[in-house]
Amino acid sequence: MLNVNNLTKKAGNGEILKNLSFIAKRSEITAVIGPSGSGKTTLLRCLAQLTPISSGNVQFSGQDLKELSHGEIGLVFQNFHLFPHLTILENLILAPTSHGIQKEIAVQKAHQVLKQFSLGGKEKRFPSEISGGQKQRVAIARALMLDPPLILFDEPTSALDPEMVKEVGEIISSLQDSKRVIILVTHEVRLAQRIASRVLFLDHGILLDNVESAEFFSTDSTKLSKRAQRFLSNLS
Ligand SMILES: Nc1ncnc2c1ncn2[C@@H]1O[C@H](COP(=O)(O)OP(=O)(O)OP(=O)(O)O)[C@@H](O)[C@H]1O
């Protein structure tokens, strides 16, 4: 499991994340919800080690997160971040081959993962030649190439239409595995309601609520923070 202890992230004179502590379990999807600017992306960037934390620590299966290699953390961004000048296949094998995996083995794995996501046959296309939903599936496929035990999604459905949101949600849900910790930052609260086990609600860098999904979305929200209640009441 992922164990975050008193994580604080400072920028300039302020704190973007304030003393966050939570656990994200394997086999579960942990959703992170909160208003714009609450620190969700910064949290993922800290967990992916794209930016250093200011204090606190993060353990993954009892090991300091810093000891994990980049290949062990899969990060899927909001806007896909595919390389436009590379084909789908080349996008997928780039990280594995630069991690020293033989090209033939990476290509074989890429075919397998693309097939799993109904993208077989798209290997030679460029990102500009496939749809938004397909791009997001490629981005997820790419993040899985090294079988990372920790997968972080930052708004993976924000560029998608409602049907695609459902489809990508089903794919994310299908990734739940006893070997994996999945963290999903999302504005789509209905998606979180459908597929997440736990919900973390952030506001101004403070973790206000950390509850089971059923509790977060229960009709009786009186146990939640006032801020989460207001956030939820603005949805319908
Ligand atoms: N490198 C940085 N330096 C200074 N401030 C930053 C930096 N990165 C983010 N911030 C600030 O930290 C706060 C949290 O930003 P973050 O991108 O994590 O929010 P978010 O919850 O992902 O928002 P959104 O829902 O809009 O994506 C914002 O006020 C932002 O302006």
Ligand SMILES: [Mg+2]
């Ligand atoms: Mg963000």
